[in-house]
Every structure is written in C-alpha cells, then in structure tokens.
Amino acid sequence: MMNPVLVIALNTFRESVRDKVLYNLLLFVLLLIAASLLVAELSLNQEQIVIARMGLSAMLFFGVLIAIFIGIGLVYKEIDKRTVYTILAKPLCRYEFILGKFFGLSLTLLVNCSVMLVALLAALSVLAYRRYANQAFGYINFGVLPAGLLIYLELLMVVAIALLFSSFSTPVLSTVFSVLFYIIGSLSQDLLVFARSIRLVPAKYLLIGLYYVLPNFSNFNYINIVAHDFHFVSGRKILFATVYALLYICMLLVLTSVVFQKRNFK
Amino acid sequence: MLKALLAIVLLLGLSISVQLKLDAGKPPESRIEDLLYIPSGKTVKVLSFGFDGVVADFYWLRSVQYYGRQLLDENNEINWNRTENVRYDLLYPLLDITTTLDPHYIIAYRFAALFLVDYDPQLAIKLLKKGIEYNPNEWRLYQNLGTVYWQMKDYKAASEAFFAGAEKPKAPYWMKIMGGVMLSTSGGRATACRLYTTFYEEARQSNDSFIAEQYELQIKRIHALDEVDYLNELLDNYKKVSGRCPSGLYQLGDWLKVPSSTAGSCGQTVRLNVKGREVISPLGAAYVFDEEVCKVKMPFEMVDPNY
Amino acid sequence: MQTALKIDKLTKDYTIDFFGTKKKRALDELSLEVYEGEVFGFLGANGAGKTTTIKILMGLIYPTSGTAEILGRPISDISSRRDIGFLPESPYFYDYLTATEFLTYCGNLFRIEKSLLRGRIKELLRLVGLEQAADIQLRKFSKGMLQRIGIAQALINDPKMVFMDEPMSGLDPIGRREVRDIIISLRDRGKTIFFSTHILSDVEVLCDRVAILKQGKLAGCGRLSDLQQQSDTTMEVVAHNVDKEAVEKLGELAVSIRQTASGVNIRIRSEAELERVIQAVHQHKGGIVSVYPVKTLLEDFFIKGEKQSEDGVCGHPNSGS
Numbered sequence: 001m002m003n004p005v006l007v008i009a010l011n012t013f014r015e016s017v018r019d020k021v022l023y024n025l026l027l028f029v030l031l032l033i034a035a036s037l038l039v040a041e042l043s044l045n046q047e048q049i050v051i052a053r054m055g056l057s058a059m060l061f062f063g064v065l066i067a068i069f070i071g072i073g074l075v076y077k078e079i080d081k082r083t084v085y086t087i088l089a090k091p092l093c094r095y096e097f098i099l100g101k102f103f104g105l106s107l108t109l110l111v112n113c114s115v116m117l118v119a120l121l122a123a124l125s126v127l128a129y130r131r132y133a134n135q136a137f138g139y140i141n142f143g144v145l146p147a148g149l150l151i152y153l154e155l156l157m158v159v160a161i162a163l164l165f166s167s168f169s170t171p172v173l174s175t176v177f178s179v180l181f182y183i184i185g186s187l188s189q190d191l192l193v194f195a196r197s198i199r200l201v202p203a204k205y206l207l208i209g210l211y212y213v214l215p216n217f218s219n220f221n222y223i224n225i226v227a228h229d230f231h232f233v234s235g236r237k238i239l240f241a242t243v244y245a246l247l248y249i250c251m252l253l254v255l256t257s258v259v260f261q262k263r264n265f266k
Numbered sequence: 267m268l269k270a271l272l273a274i275v276l277l278l279g280l281s282i283s284v285q286l287k288l289d290a291g292k293p294p295e296s297r298i299e300d301l302l303y304i305p306s307g308k309t310v311k312v313l314s315f316g317f318d319g320v321v322a323d324f325y326w327l328r329s330v331q332y333y334g335r336q337l338l339d340e341n342n343e344i345n346w347n348r349t350e351n352v353r354y355d356l357l358y359p360l361l362d363i364t365t366t367l368d369p370h371y372i373i374a375y376r377f378a379a380l381f382l383v384d385y386d387p388q389l390a391i392k393l394l395k396k397g398i399e400y401n402p403n404e405w406r407l408y409q410n411l412g413t414v415y416w417q418m419k420d421y422k423a424a425s426e427a428f429f430a431g432a433e434k435p436k437a438p439y440w441m442k443i444m445g446g447v448m449l450s451t452s453g454g455r456a457t458a459c460r461l462y463t464t465f466y467e468e469a470r471q472s473n474d475s476f477i478a479e480q481y482e483l484q485i486k487r488i489h490a491l492d493e494v495d496y497l498n499e500l501l502d503n504y505k506k507v508s509g510r511c512p513s514g515l516y517q518l519g520d521w522l523k524v525p526s527s528t529a530g531s532c533g534q535t536v537r538l539n540v541k542g543r544e545v546i547s548p549l550g551a552a553y554v555f556d557e558e559v560c561k562v563k564m565p566f567e568m569v570d571p572n573y
Numbered sequence: 574m575q576t577a578l579k580i581d582k583l584t585k586d587y588t589i590d591f592f593g594t595k596k597k598r599a600l601d602e603l604s605l606e607v608y609e610g611e612v613f614g615f616l617g618a619n620g621a622g623k624t625t626t627i628k629i630l631m632g633l634i635y636p637t638s639g640t641a642e643i644l645g646r647p648i649s650d651i652s653s654r655r656d657i658g659f660l661p662e663s664p665y666f667y668d669y670l671t672a673t674e675f676l677t678y679c680g681n682l683f684r685i686e687k688s689l690l691r692g693r694i695k696e697l698l699r700l701v702g703l704e705q706a707a708d709i710q711l712r713k714f715s716k717g718m719l720q721r722i723g724i725a726q727a728l729i730n731d732p733k734m735v736f737m738d739e740p741m742s743g744l745d746p747i748g749r750r751e752v753r754d755i756i757i758s759l760r761d762r763g764k765t766i767f768f769s770t771h772i773l774s775d776v777e778v779l780c781d782r783v784a785i786l787k788q789g790k791l792a793g794c795g796r797l798s799d800l801q802q803q804s805d806t807t808m809e810v811v812a813h814n815v816d817k818e819a820v821e822k823l824g825e826l827a828v829s830i831r832q833t834a835s836g837v838n839i840r841i842r843s844e845a846e847l848e849r850v851i852q853a854v855h856q857h858k859g860g861i862v863s864v865y866p867v868k869t870l871l872e873d874f875f876i877k878g879e880k881q882s883e884d885g886v887c888g889h890p891n892s893g894s
Contacts, residue, residue, distance in 0.1 A: 002681050002684070004681075004682050004684075007678065007681040007682055008682075011667070011670075011678050014669070014670075015667065015669055018669040019669065081665050082661060082664070082665055083665060083666055083667060084633075085628075085631070085633055085659075085661040085664075086659065086661055086664065086666065086679070086723075086726060087682065088631070088632065088633055089631040089632065089633070089654060089657070089659035089661075090654060090679065090682040090683060091651050091652060091654040091655045091682070091683060092651070092682055093651055212282045212285060213278065213282075216285055219285070219288055237288070240284055240287055240288045241288065243284050244281055244284040244285060244288060247277050247280045247281035247284060248277070248278075248281045250273075250277050251273075251274055251277035251278050251281060254270055254273045254274050254277065255274050257270070258267070258270045258271075258274075264633070264634035264635060265628065265633040265634060266587070266628075266634065
C-alpha cells in the first residue's frame with residue numbers, strides 16, 4: 001500500500017516519461033559529443049573548462065525548460081482535461097495532490113540531471129585520458145558534481161514556482177510569470193546593488209525587501225567558478241544553499257496548497 | 267488557514283536568515299567577478315537576442331557601480347586612496363563588452379581613458395581606437411587619446427591625436443592649442459595642470475559633472491605632489507639645522523604653517539593642511555612619512571611617473 | 574431505511590465578474606435525502622445545477638451555505654470518500670495510461686492491497702466489457718469506452734454509494750443500454766446510486782425516486798409512481814383518412830392536433846374524451862391507427878417548473894415547504 005503522494009508522484013513521473021520529456025537527454029549527449037570533438041584542439045585544461053561549463057549550462061537550460069513548461073502543466077492540465085475531478089473525489093487531501101505533482105516532476109528532473117552528470121563526467125574523463133593517459137584522474141573536473149547538485153536544487157525551486165502559478169493562473173500567464181521569476185531570481189543580486197546606490201529611502205528598502213523575499217538563484221550558480229577554479233564548492237556553501245532551497249520550496253508548497261485548497265473546480 | 271499562513275511566514279523568515287548567512291560568507295562583489303569569465307563582447311551580443319542595448323546599459327552600470335563603490339569610503343565619499351581595492355583586470359573586459367554591445371557608448375570609452383590608463387595604457391588606447399573607429403566624429407575621444415599618449419610621454423602621438431580631434435565638428439578651439447603644447451613641451455606637472463584645468467572647465471560648462479569630477483581629482487593630485495615636494499624641502503632644512511631626521515612631521519612645528527615661497531605647478535600657493543600630528547593631502551588622506559629615508563610619500567602607491 | 578445522502582439547504586453562488594460583486598445563484602437551498610439501496614434520479618435541464626450539486630458533494634467546489642452528509646459523514650471529511658464512487662460528466666482520463674494502469678492508479682489512491690486490486694480490476698473490466706482493451710492506452714478509447722472505464726474506476730473501491738453525472742450522455746443506444754444494465758446490476762448488489770440526467774426515459778426505467786431541479790431550486794421530488802398517480806394521464810390517438818371537417822370537429826375535443834406522416838395525431842386530456850374522439854373519427858369514415866397513454870408528468874416539471882405537492886420524502890423533514 002502506497003501513500004497517495006507517492007502514487008501521484010510516480011504517475012506524474014510516468015506521464016513525463018511517456019510524453020517523451022527525457023528525449024532531451026539524447027540532445028544533450030549529442031551536444032556533448034559534438035562539443036568534445038570540437039574542443040579537442042584546445043590547449044592544456046581549456047577543454048575541461050569549456051566542456052564542464054557547456055555541460056552544466058546545458059543541464060541548467062534544459063532543466064529550466066522542463067521545470068517551467070512541464071511544471072505549469074502539472075496542475076493546469078489536470079484541471080483543463082478534468083482529470084482532477086476523478087482524482088480529488090478519491091480519499092486524498094488536495095495538498096497531497098500538490099505534493100505528489102511536485103515530487104513527480106522532481107523525480108523526472110533527478111533522472112534527467114543524473115544522466116546528464118554521468119554523461120558529462122564521462123566526456124571529461126575521456127578528454128582527460130586522451131591527454132594525460134594514466135595520470136588522467138587528477139585532471140578530471142569533479143567540481144561538476146557539487147555544481148550539478150546545486151543546479152538540481154535550483155530546478156526544484158523553479159518547479160515549485162511554476163507549480164504555484166499553475167495552481168491559479170492560465171498556462172500563458174504562468175509561463176510568463178515563471179520565466180520572469182527565474183530571470184529576476186537569477187539577477188536578484190543586482191537588486192541589492194541597485195538598492196545600495198539609491199538615495200530614496202522607501203525605494204531602497206523596497207528593493208532590499210524584494211531581494212530577500214524573491215528567490216535567489218545566485219546561491220546555486222557555481223558553473224563558472226567550478227569550470228575555472230577547477231575545485232569543489234565549499235561544503236558550507238552547499239549546506240546553506242541546500243537549506244535555503246528546502247525552506248523556500250516548503251514555503252512555496254504551503255502557499256500552493258493553500259491556493260489550491262481554496263479553488264472551486266467549476 | 268491561519269496555520270498555513272503562519273507556516274509560510276515562518277518558512278520565508280527562515281529562508282531569509284539562511285540567505286543572510288550565505289551573503290555573509292562571500293565578498294560583496296563576488297558576482298561581478300563572474301563577468302570576467304564571459305569570454306567576449308561578441309558572445310554576449312549573440313546571447314542577448316536583440317536586447318544588446320539593454321545589456322550594454324546593464325554592463326555599463328555594473329562597471330560604474332563596481333568601480334565607483336570600491337572607491338567610496340565609510341562616509342560615501344570618493345576616496346582616491348582606495349584604488350588598491352579595485353580589480354583593474356576586470357575593467358577592460360567589462361568595458362569591452364559594453365562597447366561591443368553598443369559601439370556608440372562614448373562614456374564607456376572615456377571611462378576607460380580615465381581609469382584604465384593607470385593599469386595598462388595600451389588597453390586604454392585599444393578601447394579608444396575602437397571608439398574612434400565606430401565614432402570617427404567624436405572629438406572627445408581624440409582628446410582622451412591625446413591625454414593617454416601624453417601620460418605615456420609619447421608627445422608626438424599625443425600632438426597628432428589632439429590635432430586630429432581639432433578637425434572634427436564642434437571641437438573646441440583649445441584642441442589645436444593642446445596639439446601645439448604637446449609638440450613644444452616635454453610634459454611636466456605644469457603642462458598637466460594646464461591640460462586638466464582646461465578639460466575640467468570644459469566638462470563643467472557642458473554639465474558633464476562625472477567627467478569634471480575626475481579632472482578635479484587629477485588637479486588635486488598635482489596639488490598633492492607639489493605639497494610632497496614642499497614637505498621634503500622642509501625635511502631637508504630640518505636635517506640641516508638639527509643634524510637628524512624628525513621622528514614625525516609634527517616636529518617640523520610652525521614651519522608647516524608657513525606657505526611655500528615658490529608657486530605650485532598650477533600657479534597656486536602651496537599651503538599645508540595640518541591636522542593634529544599629521545598633514546592631510548587635498549585628496550583627504552594623510553601623507554606618509556618614511557623616517558628611514560627621511561622623505562614624505564603620497565598617501566597611496568599609485569603615483570603617476572609623469573609628474 | 575437508512576439515509577445514505579442528506580443534503581440540507583445547500584446553496585452555491587458563483588461570482589460572475591472579476592471583483593466578485595455580481596453573483597449568480599447556481600443552487601438555491603437544495604434539501605433532499607437519499608436512502609440506502611435506492612437508485613435516485615437527479616433530473617434537470619442543462620444548467621439547472623445538477624453538476625454543481627454533485628461537485629459540491631465530491632468536494633470539488635465549496636458551498637456558499639448549507640451542509641451535506643454522505644453515509645453519515647460530512648462532505649468535508651475526506652474519509653467519507655472511501656465508500657464513494659464518482660463518475661464525472663463526459664469523463665476524460667490520463668490518455669497515456671492503459672486501462673489496467675489507470676485502474677491500478679485509482680486503486681492505489683484508495684490504498685487497496687495489490688493482490689486484492691488485481692482481482693478487482695479484472696472483475697470490473699469484465700463488468701464494463703473492456704476485458705479486450707485492458708492493455709490499450711486510453712488515448713485510443715472511444716467515448717463509450719471512456720464512459721465504461723469511468724464506471725470501472727468509480728467502482729474500484731467497491732463503494733457503498735455511487736455518484737454518476739450524466740452517465741448516459743453522448744452514448745449510442747447500445748452504450749446507453751449497457752450503462753443501464755450496469756446500474757441495475759449495481760442496485761441488485763445493494764449499492765446506492767445517485768445519478769443526474771436530463772433524459773427522462775432513463776429515469777423511468779431505472780429510478781426508485783427522483784428529484785427535479787429547475788434553475789437551482791428543487792421543483793419536485795418523490796416516488797415516480799406516486800408522482801404519476803397525482804397527474805391525469807394524457808392520451809394520444811393517431812387516426813388516418815380524416816377529412817377537414819373531421820379535423821375541425823376533433824379540434825374542439827383535443828388539446829392539440831397535428832398532421833403527421835402516419836396520420837392525424839390527436840392529443841386529449843383524459844380517457845373520458847376517448848370515446849367521443851373515436852366516434853368522431855368513425856363518423857367521418859376515418860380509421861384509428863393507435864391509442865396510447867402519455868405520461869406528461871416529468872415534461873411538465875421541465876417546462877413549467879410546477880412545484881408538485883410534497884410528502885416530505887425528498888425534502889428535509891425540517892424544511893417544511
């Protein structure tokens with residue numbers, strides 16, 4: 001006997017697999033192979049930098065696309081196609097439905113990101129081996145692993161945001177809102193920078209307030225640092241970023257559940 | 267319902283407190299350094315999908331804010347002594363990206379001429395030439411280029427730049443004069459002061475307060491250099507009289523209150539600003555006294571070799 | 574008799590405009606009771622509030638006021654859904670699942686044990702006649718098949734009470750017949766069935782009792798046979814070879830008269846007039862094709878919205894109308 005959350009999560013995962021969401025992996029692997037062949041001419045460890053950055057960036061890019069475009073459909077599609085009527089008339093709470101949907105897409109992204117990371121590490125290993133043969137191990141950029149974990153956390157936050165919007169808005173608006181939130185969240189450091197340079201006090205505090213309330217994706221962006229500095233992100237940063245992501249996601253899920261709980265399915 | 271709202275507030279509060287911890291762990295400008303990794307302005311231009319103008323503004327603001335704020339002290343005043351905080355290696359890529367995104371961003375080229383010249387004048391020249399290529403009728407770029415050459419003691423090139431700029435529309439009369447001055451002089455502080463005073467007045471008249479401030483600072487630097495010379499003169503006199511070096515500038519006593527008998531490079535009276543036991547430069551910081559060699563130095567490392 | 578469903582003054586207002594100032598009353602103080610083991614027909618024209626009522630009962634929308642209890646538990650109590658089955662109106666399910674997968678999914682939501690569930694799915698697929706389609710994705714299902722898989726999922730938890738919203742709509746005559754048979758077999762197994770429809774013949778065949786909804790209000794309710802006794806039976810006589818003169822004469826006797834392909838169609842109020850109509854037709858050398866009674870009760874409710882006398886069977890004992 002399974003918990004309803006798990007039942008819905010597994011079904012959501014199955015849906016994304018049957019809807020061929022994971023096909024993006026093929027594209028990713030092709031991209032990786034093509035890039036690896038092209039950068040083979042680069043000197044020293046440049047190829048590790050280029051491939052690591054390209055791989056992680058592609059992982060983030062595909063991930064955000066999946067998180068937003070599948071995420072906004074998670075709830076909306078069920079309402080639009082009226083499948084939600086059948087499900088909510090069963091003995092489960094509405095928040096369980098929301099949680100199930102969230103974990104389902106999280107599982108899809110987990111599979112997606114894991115495969116990508118493995119492929120990326122394989123590509124980096126092959127490149128390192130070709131150049132350094134037996135000493136290759138020391139030249140593989142293992143920094144992509146923690147960077148990948150942080151990207152996954154970032155994607156979970158994007159899913160939670162898309163889920164929130166899809167629980168009360170139309171798909172077009174949800175997409176616009178989610179993309180906007182993603183962009184603002186990625187640039188939120190600049191809110192603080194602008195806040196510091198503004199003299200008008202209310203505006204200054206408004207910006208500072210926004211900086212803290214809006215999601216802050218810069219906590220998760222270590223792509224460039226890992227690619228260049230070629231070392232691991234500090235454990236403290238990973239820990240705090242993880243806690244931050246979990247807290248923020250919980251907050252969004254509670255908010256989504258409240259919104260969803262209040263809805264009438266006309 | 268109330269419980270859910272409480273939970274939302276609590277979770278948001280907790281996430282903010284974690285954010286504060288995360289922010290405390292990193293230097294305030296860590297993000298700007300990410301930009302260093304962006305390979306070229308062309309890549310950014312491609313990636314900006316037609317929003318290159320907006321992105322250029324963004325990079326320009328980043329450059330100005332970063333460099334401007336590194337120089338601000340606790341009282342939000344520009345403190346020229348803080349230049350060592352600035353990562354000059356980031357300046358060229360930032361300005362290069364800005365001007366590749368929008369090649370007509372004149373202020374960015376001029377910014378390069380003012381700031382980059384101290385770090386690597388060749389890079390400043392590279393950017394200014396790029397600017398002239400895209401904006402051949404902008405006389406101000408020639409003015410900046412001439413000044414950079416002059417600072418590099420390449421008087422012939424400086425003169426050529428000023429004369430070339432003088433031919434451009436709306437160029438002021440003194441561009442020609444500067445071209446002549448460059449040919450007839452070997453540089454020196456007096457020339458510098460003349461150059462900067464002219465530029466300062468010009469910038470003020472065209473309400474270009476940012477540029478004007480930069481020139482004002484340059485003039486103050488010249489004043490400071492004059493004061494350093496005068497202080498060293500006083501120290502030499504003290505050594506002659508007492509046979510030893512003073513342990514601090516304050517031991518010069520009343521001598522510090524007497525203005526120099528010779529006029530400064532800008533024709534000004536050289537008068538020292540004594541505060542307690544220290545002598546304060548026009549730039550705001552105290553002069554550095556090195557007892558070992560019995561000399562006074564500028565309060566910061568970056569002294570232009572031309573003066 | 575145990576009460577299976579008790580609705581008490583259920584009211585639902587929908588806001589029409591953005592600011593919520595304009596409201597439309599979709600359901601107006603509806604009260605009724607359904608007893609265990611009966612097949613209850615919930616009648617009304619499109620837009621009368623049938624679906625609104627069922628959605629409130631299923632917890633899909635929230636009532637503005639009023640309460641309802643299913644099997645003794647308030648509708649807000651999630652656990653009440655353990656013993657309920659629900660077939661939504663023109664259902665649509667996850668089209669990427671096969672019939673078996675979909676039923677397994679529904680069964681898992683009820684936390685039904687695996688071994689038990691497997692057997693039940695087989696049984697239900699047999700009941701609704703979809704054994705052959707067990708491993709076909711729902712995207713390839715016809716409307717009738719979807720309706721049948723919908724019934725199967727409504728029964729996955731072996732519910733005591735089943736709610737069906739327009740179970741027969743959109744089906745061809747064979748499909749309707751099959752759904753009808755399923756409902757009858759469920760009744761035979763002691764289930765309580767509550768179904769909405771706007772098709773009168775379904776009700777006449779299946780229902781023990783009915784409630785009729787008109788513009789959100791209860792327009793009438795009770796046992797079909799009781800309600801029918803209260804009204805006079807209308808007769809319909811079809812005659813042929815009737816000339817103009819005869820038609821004029823018949824017009825005085827009949828409620829309505831019209832020419833059809835099979836002859837002249839004469840409607841009269843009661844049996845009392847039948848004799849005179851037949852005489853009149855014979856006088857003019859016409860022939861009688863057919864004579865049969867027509868029950869107009871339900872149609873009356875639909876058209877006029879007359880509130881028939883209530884014996885308190887449908888309404889809540891305290892509502893006192």
